[in-house]
Structure formats: C-alpha cells, structure tokens
Amino acid sequence: MSAMAPARTESDLSFLLDRTSHVLRTQVAAALAEIGLTARMHCVLVHALEEERTQIQLAEIGDMDKTTMVVTVDALEGAGLAERRPSGTDRRARIIAVTAKGAEVAKRSQQIVDGVHRAALGALPEDEHEVLLRALNRLVTGHLGTPVAAPSNARRARESTK
Numbered sequence: 001m002s003a004m005a006p007a008r009t010e011s012d013l014s015f016l017l018d019r020t021s022h023v024l025r026t027q028v029a030a031a032l033a034e035i036g037l038t039a040r041m042h043c044v045l046v047h048a049l050e051e052e053r054t055q056i057q058l059a060e061i062g063d064m065d066k067t068t069m070v071v072t073v074d075a076l077e078g079a080g081l082a083e084r085r086p087s088g089t090d091r092r093a094r095i096i097a098v099t100a101k102g103a104e105v106a107k108r109s110q111q112i113v114d115g116v117h118r119a120a121l122g123a124l125p126e127d128e129h130e131v132l133l134r135a136l137n138r139l140v141t142g143h144l145g146t147p148v149a150a151p152s153n154a155r156r157a158r159e160s161t162k
Contacts (some may be wrong), residue, residue, distance in 0.1 A: 034112075041075060082097060
C-alpha cells in the first residue's frame with residue numbers, strides 16, 4: 001500500500017537555495033585551491049584588511065567556531081600571509097594583521113571569487129542579474145535576515161566529501 005505524497009503548493013525554495021549555495025561554495029573552493037587558499041582563509045584575509053579586527057570578530061564574520069578559526073589563522077601564519085598581533089586598543093585581544101604577501105594573495109583571491117560569482121550570474125540572461133541580486137538582498141536583510149530558534153536537528157548544510 002502506497003500513500004500519496006502531498007501536493008506542493010509552492011516551489012521548494014529551501015532546496016533551490018541550498019543547492020545553488022552548495023554548488024557555488026564548491027566552485028569557489030576549487031578555484032581558491034588553485035592558489036593554495038581555502039574559502040575561510042580568503043574570508044579572514046579580506047576582512048582583516050578592511051580594518052583592525054580581532055580573531056574573535058573575524059570568526060564571527062566568517063561563521064567559524066574557535067577551533068576552526070585557530071586552524072585557519074595557523075595556516076595563514078604558516079604561509080606568511082598573516083600574523084597575530086596585540087590589539088592597539090585592547091591589550092588582552094589579538095588582531096590578525098595581514099602581511100604584504102597576504103595582501104597580494106587577498107587581492108588575487110578576491111579576483112578569483114569575483115570571477116566565480118560573475119560566471120554564476122553569467123548563466124542567467126543579463127536582465128535577470130540585478131533582479132536576482134536585489135531579491136536575495138531583500139531576503140537577507142529582511143524576512144530571512146535572522147535565524148530563528150530551532151530544534152537541534154535544524155543544521156546548516158554540510159559540504160559533500162565526494
């Protein structure tokens with residue numbers, strides 16, 4: 001005996017956003033890997049260049065837990081792209097300072113990320129680029145701007161290991 005599935009009355013927005021986000025993240029990851037960076041390393045470099053930021057602030061921007069942030073900054077330091085320094089405003093805090101080499105790599109990595117984003121938008125007719133971006137920005141700054149309290153089984157999408 002087979003039960004009939006309920007009829008959908010709306011497009012599966014969750015699937016569409018999850019799938020496009022996942023594929024875009026894999027494309028960015030593959031492109032950045034060509035210059036030896038991860039998306040997290042790129043995120044830290046770019047945001048650390050914008051202004052003096054602590055490791056904790058950068059972790060929040062990049063949605064990273066403490067352990068992931070430490071590993072990311074360790075990798076950046078090991079590659080000579082960034083270093084931990086005492087904050088000029090709070091002696092207890094450490095900022096992430098981007099080296100000259102790191103600034104050059106950040107410039108290149110931003111060009112790479114921009115190229116991946118440009119290619120994704122390029123798959124759409126030109127008149128739909130701004131429409132999509134405006135609609136997504138409205139969702140991010142409005143109705144879908146803040147996560148709600150949810151049961152522990154509601155998780156962020158994971159990257160596939162395949």
